[in-house]
Amino acid sequence: MISLPLFISGTEIAFIIFIVIMVFGADKVPEIARGLGKGMRQIKDATNDIKSEITKTAERNDIDLDVTKDIKKEIDKAKEDINDITGPIKRSL
Incomplete structure (x- = not known):
């Protein structure tokens, strides 16, 4: 079973997937998943950039x-x- 930090059970995930397929159609699901993946990657990269900038600034100022x-x-x-x-x-x- 997939463990998510949002405490969503397997049944709830299956229901969400079912609704997504019903609303968007099976042919659009891979496109949507790719878009979500790219968005999550951009958020992760931005977060890492912010962390590294904070660390660099702190090191320069001896914090x-x-x-x-x-x-x-x-x-x-x-x-x-x-x-x-x-x-x-x-x-x-």
């Missing part, structure tokens, strides 16, 4: 893009604080 590193440090610190507080409680049980 750290690894935000997750700072968040992970804060989470680890919070875990240590919780373990320091709950440690004696866990040992006494």
Whole structure:
């Protein structure tokens, strides 16, 4: 079964395909699919271009893009604080 991030089941996909065939006809479906594929490719390429421009600009201005590193440090610190507080409680049980 095809897994889509939109949580569409196989039955729903089959129903959508059936409606598309009924509305546009079987001979137009490959054309429509090609057009959708090209459109999705253009969106993906544009997104990658934007990401690379942001990365280049950040590198030129010495900006750290690894935000997750700072968040992970804060989470680890919070875990240590919780373990320091709950440690004696866990040992006494």
